[in-house]
Amino acid sequence: MDQIDELSRKLEKEKLLASQKVARNFIYDEFIVGIGTGSTVRYFIQELGIIVEEEDMEIMTIPSSYETQLELVKANLPIGTLVEYPELEVYVDGTDIITKDFVLIKGGGGAFTREKILASASKEFIVIADSSKYPKExxxxxxxxxxxxxxxxxxxxxxxxxxxxxxxxxxxxxxxxxxxxxxxxxxxxxxxxxxxxxxxxxxxxxxxxxxENGLFPNGGHKIVIGRDETTDVIVRELDFTTKQ
CATH class of the missing domain: 3.30.70.260 (ACT domain)
Known part of the structure; x- marks a missing residue:
């Protein structure tokens, strides 16, 4: 049981590290940010709320689910819709698995239809994960x-x-x-x-x-993986003109 608890704490810390990396390095003032759903994304939202307040940034967030919308309200982040903002600078989300070829399977939170729409509407798709998610069959x-x-x-x-x-x-x-x-x-x-x-x-x-289904065969433009005390950032050249 102690080993299981220790592993769980390690993975949660990796989610936090990856979320901090993305919030502090890849989100900029006046960005329209699409946000996914799930436990990893909650860390990102919390960190984004801190950064926006510290840096006095102006951003707009577009949630992929009602669950995410509630988390954004808690973080005092402004919320819009895809109807108002059909083009996003970036979409940030977690994933269930990442294969060695960077194929994603997403949808543990059941929001993958809206997640795929937001990913396709974004100039860049950033994936946040802990080390247990990659690589997987x-x-x-x-x-x-x-x-x-x-x-x-x-x-x-x-x-x-x-x-x-x-x-x-x-x-x-x-x-x-x-x-x-x-x-x-x-x-x-x-x-x-x-x-x-x-x-x-x-x-x-x-x-x-x-x-819709939860396969994202194109993966993401950036994959940020928390690993022990640091993060791995995998940058990929993708053309999303062939949409997700």
Missing amino acids: LTSHPVPVEIIKEAISYVIQPIFNLGGELKLRYGSGKVGPVISDNGNIIGDIYFSNQYNPFEIEKELNNIPGIV
């Missing part, structure tokens, strides 16, 4: 998927035809599957064999009834 984590309620039975067979098994995601404290901020059902697709993430991302979204 593609099949080590299921692919989250958002499904329209009426299609929940229909999509099972097409997903199976692609080599995946759909399991609905259930949360604590309520009866029934997890529902996204968009009012759709969240599920997870398990693949036992290796697959091409670019092809599977497109094939899943071609199934009627599937709104």
